[in-house]
Amino acid sequence: MRLHPRRLFSRLLRSRQVEGVLFVLPYGAIWALFLLWPVIYGFYISLFKWQPLLGSEFIGLKNYANLLQDARFWNALRNTFWFAALAMPLIIGIGLLFALFIWGSGRRRGGGFIEASFFWPYLLNVSIVSIIWKWLFDPDFGLILAYLRGIGLDPPVFLNDPLWVVPAIAFATGWWLAGYRMVVFRAAMEDIPDTVFELAELDGANPVVRLFRILIPLLKPAILFSLVLTAISSFRVLGQVLMMTDGGPGRASEVLALYLYRAGWQYLEMGRAAALGFVLFLIILVVTLVGFWVIGLESELGGR
Amino acid sequence: MARHTPSLSRMARRPRIRWREVQASLEMAALFSLAIVWLVPVLWMIDTAFKPTPEIFTLPPRWIPSRFTLEHVLEVLQDWPFLGWLTNSLIVAGGSTGLSLAISTPAAYSFARLRWRGRNLLFLVFISSMLIPWQVNAVPLYFLMDRLGLLNSYAAVVLPISAMPIGVFLLRQFFVNFPGELEDAARLDGCSSLGVLVRIILPNSIPAFVALGLYMFIFAWNEFFWSLIALQRPELLTLPIGLKALQGAHDIEYGLLLAGAFLASLPVLLVFLLFRQRVIRGMTLTGGIKG
Numbered sequence: 001m002r003l004h005p006r007r008l009f010s011r012l013l014r015s016r017q018v019e020g021v022l023f024v025l026p027y028g029a030i031w032a033l034f035l036l037w038p039v040i041y042g043f044y045i046s047l048f049k050w051q052p053l054l055g056s057e058f059i060g061l062k063n064y065a066n067l068l069q070d071a072r073f074w075n076a077l078r079n080t081f082w083f084a085a086l087a088m089p090l091i092i093g094i095g096l097l098f099a100l101f102i103w104g105s106g107r108r109r110g111g112g113f114i115e116a117s118f119f120w121p122y123l124l125n126v127s128i129v130s131i132i133w134k135w136l137f138d139p140d141f142g143l144i145l146a147y148l149r150g151i152g153l154d155p156p157v158f159l160n161d162p163l164w165v166v167p168a169i170a171f172a173t174g175w176w177l178a179g180y181r182m183v184v185f186r187a188a189m190e191d192i193p194d195t196v197f198e199l200a201e202l203d204g205a206n207p208v209v210r211l212f213r214i215l216i217p218l219l220k221p222a223i224l225f226s227l228v229l230t231a232i233s234s235f236r237v238l239g240q241v242l243m244m245t246d247g248g249p250g251r252a253s254e255v256l257a258l259y260l261y262r263a264g265w266q267y268l269e270m271g272r273a274a275a276l277g278f279v280l281f282l283i284i285l286v287v288t289l290v291g292f293w294v295i296g297l298e299s300e301l302g303g304r
Numbered sequence: 305m306a307r308h309t310p311s312l313s314r315m316a317r318r319p320r321i322r323w324r325e326v327q328a329s330l331e332m333a334a335l336f337s338l339a340i341v342w343l344v345p346v347l348w349m350i351d352t353a354f355k356p357t358p359e360i361f362t363l364p365p366r367w368i369p370s371r372f373t374l375e376h377v378l379e380v381l382q383d384w385p386f387l388g389w390l391t392n393s394l395i396v397a398g399g400s401t402g403l404s405l406a407i408s409t410p411a412a413y414s415f416a417r418l419r420w421r422g423r424n425l426l427f428l429v430f431i432s433s434m435l436i437p438w439q440v441n442a443v444p445l446y447f448l449m450d451r452l453g454l455l456n457s458y459a460a461v462v463l464p465i466s467a468m469p470i471g472v473f474l475l476r477q478f479f480v481n482f483p484g485e486l487e488d489a490a491r492l493d494g495c496s497s498l499g500v501l502v503r504i505i506l507p508n509s510i511p512a513f514v515a516l517g518l519y520m521f522i523f524a525w526n527e528f529f530w531s532l533i534a535l536q537r538p539e540l541l542t543l544p545i546g547l548k549a550l551q552g553a554h555d556i557e558y559g560l561l562l563a564g565a566f567l568a569s570l571p572v573l574l575v576f577l578l579f580r581q582r583v584i585r586g587m588t589l590t591g592g593i594k595g
Contacts, residue, residue: 019497020420027411027472028426034467035433038444045443101335110332116580117339121346123572123583125526127547128565132345135352135558141361143348150364175345183587236437239528243548257439257529265533270443277440288435 046274053268063275073276075251076259080283082166083241083255084234090174091230092223095181100211102182103189115186119179126176130243133172134159137244159245162252169240169253176240177233181226188222189215221295228291232284256280346569353377353563360559376563380550386567388539389546393525395458396542400465400524401517408471408516413501415472416479417487427476430469438464438529446533460534461542465524471516478512479505515586525572543568 046063050056067073098118105111121129136143139157148155158168192215200210216223238257241247247254247262256276264273352360353376355369380386414420415427445464446455454460486504495503528544535541541549550564576583 016418017420020414020418020423023410023414023418023497023501024423024426027407030407030463030467031430031433031469034445034448034464035436035441035469038441038448039436041448042440042444045447101338105328105332105335108328108332110336112580114335114339115584116576117343119584120573120576121342123522123576124346124569125544125547126528127544127551128349128569131547131551131561131565132349135562136345136348138558141363141365141558143344143365146363146365175342180587183584232435232437236439236529238439239544243551260439260442261529261532264443264446270447274440274443277437277443281435281437281440284437285435 042274048271050271063271076254076256080255086170087173087234088230091177094178096185098182099185121176122180126239129176130240134244160249165253192218224295231287235284349562353566357559376559380564389541389543393542396461397521397524399462401520403466404471404520412472412475416476434469456537461531474516518586
């Protein structure tokens with residue numbers, strides 16, 4: 001029996017398969033054009049000596065090979081890892097500590113104010129945070145140096161000292177982002193049934209034991225998940241560095257994203273910038289895969 | 305004798321209870337001080353923004369100014385298109401939030417409630433793309449937007465932000481846990497899938513939309529890297545990029561810079577003071593994913 005084309009069409013539209021795809025289509029189209037296609041196109045660009053004003057020339061993997069011999073690339077890579085190694089424990093550690101404080105203080109009066117003041121910096125944008133901290137770290141009139149000198153110390157001029165510049169930016173980043181982790185950890189703590197602690201107390205476990213033997217292990221999934229996410233955002237760092245030091249002094253705080261930005265939009269070497277983007281992507285991919293492998297989170301991502 | 309025992313034991317216990325209260329209030333005092341210390345950078349920002357310039361550059365630092373001045377704030381508002389930056393930020397953040405919710409909702413619904421072949425694989429592909437950082441896409445996106453004639457337009461920022469898969473991910477989680485009875489009843493009454501989405505799912509998912517909307521709004525409001533590249537015409541700058549321009553022009557005029565920073569933080573501060581619990585709870589619902 002043959003169907004009239006029109007009926008065929010309407011039946012097709014109502015079929016579960018077509019319907020399901022149609023609902024995904026608007027998002028899928030935007031995703032394909034503005035997220036998937038750029039990755040492919042970006043890899044293509046990274047195979048060229050691609051200069052908008054001078055034309056382009058296919059050079060294969062030479063952009064990547066050049067990076068390996070580029071001292072500036074290795075410097076940026078080192079600074080990025082150094083930043084991540086400092087910022088991650090700061091963000092996670094302070095976030096966890098604050099979550100414990102607030103959780104420990106229960107629902108006493110004033111708890112709301114304390115939570116709000118810990119969380120609030122997260123809502124500021126990166127430019128505000130950078131302006132505030134550049135001023136706090138100012139070598140002549142900054143609050144931090146003035147107070148450290150006031151108590152008789154001889155502090156380094158943080159943002160102008162090649163040794164201290166990355167730790168200083170990492171510290172400001174910790175202040176900025178720890179509040180968000182605090183909120184996440186606190187939510188995880190509230191998911192733990194009270195009976196767990198009541199039983200532990202009945203068993204005579206002291207607070208230290210309760211903290212390290214019960215609470216921290218129960219929070220492990222949340223902590224590991226946060227570690228991965230914080231790692232990803234740390235490797236992408238740009239705004240704080242661009243605003244607070246512009247990579248200086250010298251190139252002591254030039255991170256990968258800043259080198260990419262300069263290669264692309266200052267030196268107009270788009271091929272090199274695209275290759276830098278892929279190196280960064282690769283690092284983030286490896287960090288994430290290792291992280292999720294450790295957590296064993298496949299089920300969380302895999303759907304039911 | 306027997307009568308007195310209870311009161312005696314209560315008296316015996318009283319000092320211990322009081323000691324606990326003392327300890328608790330000491331803890332609270334310590335926490336309170338820590339919270340104040342944590343606020344010092346913000347307080348110092350406000351302090352600097354309203355101080356006469358000579359008193360900004362004084363040692364030792366001076367918290368209480370001799371007089372309160374609006375000169376820095378007025379300079380930002382008069383010499384810089386601050387309100388334009390604010391408008392641009394509102395448009396970009398509002399547009400990203402709106403478009404993201406509009407396209408993520410049907411997709412998440414399809415992944416969560418409709419049965420079709422390949423949906424789990426496609427969903428996994430979308431979710432994996434969460435790992436793609438702006439940096440890898442910045443160069444190709446720049447040429448793509450140029451080709452489409454969208455460079456230096458709000459769409460250049462709104463479209464890539466809306467393409468982020470987080471909305472599909474979060475809404476799917478929510479829709480999957482939605483009880484099926486209502487949907488089955490609606491289907492028996494002849495409701496189409498679209499009807500189910502609009503009449504049953506949407507009205508019952510407001511908290512999820514609020515949480516996701518909040519997340520997207522804050523993300524777009526604070527977005528820096530891509531906006532810096534895509535929006536270069538002065539009249540299109542968003543707040544973070546505008547502040548960068550301000551800093552570029554007035555490197556060490558801290559009164560002006562901190563007045564700009566203070567003004568830029570005002571809208572967030574107001575929203576936060578009004579909806580504090582909702583903001584914090586919304587952040588928790590989004591489960592700790594920062595793009």
